[in-house]
Amino acid sequence: MIAELGHLLAFLALATATGQAVLGLTTGGEAPRRLAVATGIFAVMAMVCLIISFVRLDFSVALAVDHAHSQMPLIYRIAAAWGNHEGSMLLWCMVMSGYGAAAAFFMKDGRLRDRALGVQGLLTLGSFAYLLFVSSPFTRLIDPPFDGGGLNPLLQDPAVAFHPPFLYTGYVGMSFVFSIAAAGLINGEIDREWARRVRPWALFAWSALTIGISLGAIWAYYELGWGGYWFWDPVENASFMPWLVGAAVIHSLIVTEKRGGMASWTVFLCVLAFVLAMLGTFLVRSGVMTSVHAFAVDPTRGIVLLVGLGIAGGAALSLFAWRAPSIKAGPEFDPVSREGALVLNNLFLSVAAALVLVGTVTPMILQWLGEVGVISRESASLSIGEPYFQLTLAPMVAVLLCFMPLAQAAPWRKADLGPIMKWLTPAAVVAVLAGIVAMAFGGWGIWLGFGVLVGTWVIFGVGLDFVRRLGPGGAGRVFRLPLTVWGMAIAHLGMGFFVIGATVETATRTERTFPLSQGESADFEGWSFEFIGVTSVEGPNYTALRADIKVTHGNTTEIIQPEQRSYPVARTSTTEVAIRKTLTGDVYVALGDQVREQPGAWRIRIARHPLIDWIFGGAALIALGGFLSLAARVRRRAPTTTPATEAAPVAGSVDPASVTA
Amino acid sequence: MRKRSQRLWLIGAAAGLVTGAVALAVVGLQGAVAFFQSPSDIAAKGASSYHQSIRVGGLIEVGSQKHGDGGKLLTFSITDGKHTVPVVYEGIPPDMVKEGKGVVAEGKFDASGTLVATRVLAKHDENYMPKEAYDAMKRAAESEGSAADSAYVKEPST
Numbered sequence: 001m002i003a004e005l006g007h008l009l010a011f012l013a014l015a016t017a018t019g020q021a022v023l024g025l026t027t028g029g030e031a032p033r034r035l036a037v038a039t040g041i042f043a044v045m046a047m048v049c050l051i052i053s054f055v056r057l058d059f060s061v062a063l064a065v066d067h068a069h070s071q072m073p074l075i076y077r078i079a080a081a082w083g084n085h086e087g088s089m090l091l092w093c094m095v096m097s098g099y100g101a102a103a104a105f106f107m108k109d110g111r112l113r114d115r116a117l118g119v120q121g122l123l124t125l126g127s128f129a130y131l132l133f134v135s136s137p138f139t140r141l142i143d144p145p146f147d148g149g150g151l152n153p154l155l156q157d158p159a160v161a162f163h164p165p166f167l168y169t170g171y172v173g174m175s176f177v178f179s180i181a182a183a184g185l186i187n188g189e190i191d192r193e194w195a196r197r198v199r200p201w202a203l204f205a206w207s208a209l210t211i212g213i214s215l216g217a218i219w220a221y222y223e224l225g226w227g228g229y230w231f232w233d234p235v236e237n238a239s240f241m242p243w244l245v246g247a248a249v250i251h252s253l254i255v256t257e258k259r260g261g262m263a264s265w266t267v268f269l270c271v272l273a274f275v276l277a278m279l280g281t282f283l284v285r286s287g288v289m290t291s292v293h294a295f296a297v298d299p300t301r302g303i304v305l306l307v308g309l310g311i312a313g314g315a316a317l318s319l320f321a322w323r324a325p326s327i328k329a330g331p332e333f334d335p336v337s338r339e340g341a342l343v344l345n346n347l348f349l350s351v352a353a354a355l356v357l358v359g360t361v362t363p364m365i366l367q368w369l370g371e372v373g374v375i376s377r378e379s380a381s382l383s384i385g386e387p388y389f390q391l392t393l394a395p396m397v398a399v400l401l402c403f404m405p406l407a408q409a410a411p412w413r414k415a416d417l418g419p420i421m422k423w424l425t426p427a428a429v430v431a432v433l434a435g436i437v438a439m440a441f442g443g444w445g446i447w448l449g450f451g452v453l454v455g456t457w458v459i460f461g462v463g464l465d466f467v468r469r470l471g472p473g474g475a476g477r478v479f480r481l482p483l484t485v486w487g488m489a490i491a492h493l494g495m496g497f498f499v500i501g502a503t504v505e506t507a508t509r510t511e512r513t514f515p516l517s518q519g520e521s522a523d524f525e526g527w528s529f530e531f532i533g534v535t536s537v538e539g540p541n542y543t544a545l546r547a548d549i550k551v552t553h554g555n556t557t558e559i560i561q562p563e564q565r566s567y568p569v570a571r572t573s574t575t576e577v578a579i580r581k582t583l584t585g586d587v588y589v590a591l592g593d594q595v596r597e598q599p600g601a602w603r604i605r606i607a608r609h610p611l612i613d614w615i616f617g618g619a620a621l622i623a624l625g626g627f628l629s630l631a632a633r634v635r636r637r638a639p640t641t642t643p644a645t646e647a648a649p650v651a652g653s654v655d656p657a658s659v660t661a
Numbered sequence: 662m663r664k665r666s667q668r669l670w671l672i673g674a675a676a677g678l679v680t681g682a683v684a685l686a687v688v689g690l691q692g693a694v695a696f697f698q699s700p701s702d703i704a705a706k707g708a709s710s711y712h713q714s715i716r717v718g719g720l721i722e723v724g725s726q727k728h729g730d731g732g733k734l735l736t737f738s739i740t741d742g743k744h745t746v747p748v749v750y751e752g753i754p755p756d757m758v759k760e761g762k763g764v765v766a767e768g769k770f771d772a773s774g775t776l777v778a779t780r781v782l783a784k785h786d787e788n789y790m791p792k793e794a795y796d797a798m799k800r801a802a803e804s805e806g807s808a809a810d811s812a813y814v815k816e817p818s819t
Contacts (some may be wrong), residue, residue, distance in 0.1 A: 020679075109679075148688065211746075290769060332667055333667065335670045335674075343671065343674070344674065345676055347674060347678050348678065351678055351679060351682045354682065355682055355685070355686055358686055358691075359686075360688075362690070382696045382697060383695050383697065383716055383766070383767070384695075385695065385780075386692070387689070388689040388690060389689075391685060391688065391689040392682070392685045392686055392689045395681075396682070513751070515728075595728050603728070
């Protein structure tokens with residue numbers, strides 16, 4: 001019954017989304033607002049129905065058979081509901097309609113909200129249609145089996161259980177940024193007020209995306225067992241491109257909001273961010289590539305998604321081309337000014353996104369050309385990996401960050417670089433020293449030195465800027481500074497920590513594999529590892545071989561226990577690494593397999609990942625900064641939340657229908 | 662006049678940056694790209710004719726997986742059902758690298774014609790094989806047209 005109820009609710013959501021789209025784009029007013037709330041509620045309830053089917057192990061639901069199992073702990077039964085193609089599409093629909101419902105509550109009445117809800121209704125309608133007609137999660141089996149297949153054991157992990165909800169909140173959130181952009185274009189009102197109203201949504205979506213991507217990276221780091229956190233896998237790139245463009249959007253929105261400038265560029269970026277998010281979905285779900293993330297290999301779904309991508313992207317870009325000439329240009333500014341700096345920021349971020357796009361889709365396009373016979377198969381099959389992305393992106397990020405402290409200090413319209421440079425000199429000196437010290441300790445790598453230099457420059461430059469903003473009031477004013485300043489400072493500091501962590505980790509990580517028999521020990525980078533032995537352990541739905549390894553470093557000794565888990569249902573094994581945290585980074589120990597030629601010996605891989613927490617911590621600060629800027633917006637608006645009586649700046653242009661509806 | 666100069670430097674900055682980016686991308690694409698080859702392609706051309714890093718896909722031949730050098734090195738052969746390529750890899754490979762399973766190895770050939778892999782990829786699913794590995798086996802089977810070989814290659818299921 002529950003599955004049928006879920007199915008019915010999804011159909012109801014499809015119906016209300018249709019109403020929301022039609023009424024939002026025509027009459028507007030109260031009706032689309034109520035329909036948007038209804039769509040959101042139906043979608044959440046449909047998701048709850050699916051989760052109940054998983055939790056109660058209803059094996060007459062085909063999806064539960066494939067992805068749930070009676071021995072799976074509760075949390076992974078819930079996560080399994082979205083850890084597959086159909087369920088994650090329902091999550092997508094839920095998040096998308098959730099944004100519509102949230103907008104119904106948080107956006108002021110007026111044409112912008114009406115049209116935005118209308119466009120969001122169209123997107124939601126398309127998503128639910130795709131869900132129901134191409135990949136329904138509620139399909140029943142006539143002859144239910146006794147037990148299911150279980151969730152992929154690699155995904156049975158807390159970080160990755162919550163990776164999809166955050167990722168989708170970010171990824172799909174770009175859909176609402178897109179909807180407001182389209183609404184502004186339809187209304188012909190792309191101005192400062194429009195920018196003021198888009199920015200919270202963009203900040204929220206982008207910050208959530210940052211968390212979603214980071215959770216995936218952290219999971220990859222400790223769960224895949226080889227210590228990497230980012231593989232330039234096409235799916236990772238698919239989430240990274242909207243992130244880069246989203247970062248450009250939240251910066252260019254500042255210029256549009258404060259100065260009225262860059263308006264058409266900002267709208268274009270809003271459209272682009274969502275098109276890239278859709279492209280990412282197409283890449284993940286169409287099976288055009290090899291990836292750990294690609295669950296579904298189904299050409300029909302791929303074609304439907306590609307058509308959807310074409311329609312949404314094409315319509316939005318046509319709308320943009322039609323309306324862009326009427327968007328007013330902002331006031332003039334000098335190249336050396338805050339506007340100029342933000343233009344530079346946008347150029348670098350969008351070029352970086354383009355470089356990632358080239359590296360991601362080139363192999364797929366060539367492969368397709370090879371398949372249709374335009375070029376030979378030999379030249380058609382290639383892969384583009386880490387070296388390409390490092391070579392092309394590192395210079396982009398480096399230059400971008402060199403400008404960051406200067407940009408923060410530059411005033412609007414026209415800046416005088418002389419004094420700014422002068423009081424940033426201490427940061428520059430510290431940065432150069434830090435770069436040299438890093439190179440001296442890390443084997444004189446140019447990239448290492450440069451990365452540390454840039455990161456230190458950012459950290460100290462941002463710090464000096466923060467102190468400057470405190471002004472003569474000094475430390476007493478710390479909590480009187482606007483939250484936006486806090487947000488910016490924290491996010492930019494996060495960038496600095498991230499860059500230092502990433503370059504140091506990449507340049508100085510070390511790893512070795514030791515074959516160890518019982519009682520033997522290995523020495524690695526001043527640490528000693530004694531292999532005590534392997535024992536069998538029973539987990540809820542797996543059996544594990546657990547190694548006891550005595551780690552000695554200086555005077556401290558402790559036992560760490562890496563595992564090899566074997567999941568009988570999925571007939572799969574996973575590596576559970578043991579990580580010993582230190583102030584300077586992680587000691588990472590993985591249990592390999594038995595050495596065939598040497599009975600009783602196991603292969604133990606030991607690695608050092610210096611400053612790895614700076615990478616994840618930096619990403620966390622970036623997300624926190626984004627949320628703080630958002631909170632600033634909410635707090636500033638709070639005193640004036642009597643929406644019905646507040647004279648909206650667009651009130652003069654509200655059509656009568658929307659007032660009476 | 663001011664408006665025009667503003668537009669000029671904007672276009673100039675954008676053009677400069679895009680030129681730089683294109684140059685980087687071209688250099689990056691030349692140096693960092695690995696072409697995919699099947700064991701049959703390699704048998705036809707000879708291992709010594711490859712100077713760049715390549716990717717080889719297929720199944721790990723049953724009985725070929727060995728640990729050398731006191732367990733530090735993993736050696737195995739990749740087969741597409743027709744030809745095999747010997748591979749050596751240092752370190753612990755991903756969980757799903759098992760005999761009889763699909764795999765893609767990336768690396769360069771040494772003088773003896775062994776692929777020294779810098780990366781070994783496998784699909785994290787019991788039944789699935791990497792698309793490239795599947796294609797390589799399918800092509801090898803088709804080129805010989807033998808029924809037995811076609812039966813050896815199963816559709817990747819998800």
